Amino acid sequence: MSCRLLLADDHAMIRVGVRAMISELPGFEVVGEAEDGQQVVEKARELKPDIILLDISMRDVSGLDALRPLAEVAPSCKVLMLSMHDEAELVLDSLRRGAHGYLLKDAAMAELHLALRAIDRGERYLSSAIAQAVIDQALAQRAPLEHGLTQRQIEILRLITRGAGTRSIANGLGLSVKTVEAHRAQIMKRLGIHDVPGLVFYALREGIISTDD
Known part of the structure; x- marks a missing residue:
């Protein structure tokens, strides 16, 4: 059959x-x-x-x-x-x-x-x-952090708060634009924050970035 x-x-x-x-x-x-x-x-x-x-x-x-x-x-x-x-x-x-x-x-x-x-x-x-x-990516990933973001999403959040655009982030991390857009949407959804200034404030408050970044 x-x-x-x-x-x-x-x-x-x-x-x-x-x-x-x-x-x-x-x-x-x-x-x-x-x-x-x-x-x-x-x-x-x-x-x-x-x-x-x-x-x-x-x-x-x-x-x-x-x-x-x-x-x-x-x-x-x-x-x-x-x-x-x-x-x-x-x-x-x-x-x-x-x-x-x-x-x-x-x-x-x-x-x-x-x-x-x-x-x-x-x-x-x-x-x-x-x-x-x-396999390498799966091994490198850590469990979601307390705020619900993965290490990759933390990395993308840092770049967003530094003013990097979606295409720039994609090129820098070796990802597709669509993948970065999906991560960005998930970050905003999990944090309940839907604008970049809000993300910057959150990242500063949580120590994800510093005022020197």
Whole structure:
């Protein structure tokens, strides 16, 4: 019996290419396609696939935002993220939200087969090109601090309070703009502060920055 796959990507050419690769892998078949996060949730509910190949950057509802709804409508389905983004923080975020694996879009067909086989067996899979960076990042991260911010968010908060823009922070930390924007939103939400002067006051009060910064 074939493993049934649902392919979600907002680029038709990507879907065509991945479908062609999967057609050459014995034991797997694509039973449906989706082009945004909302549609993949609807298709998952309807088709109950075994594995979803899910892109991160899709219009309207992103792949990341679709992960938790997918767990609700198709709890037995496993998700393999298929993305061009290789930032370790983004990979870890995907795994925390329920993804079972993460594969880069430029992976060879042989690695796609390895990933699908592993996911089908109930294992997790990380693209070989990012595995070490993800492990290093996971080991380097400390538990959330008393104020609810992670070490990465503290680092971004310091840069925000020093007047650094989102793109500058992203370039300096080797992150995507989208990842920095997500961290910024989480910082403001967790602290209940929604403007930069408020963040500066909070950081000074908590000793995160000093008046010399």
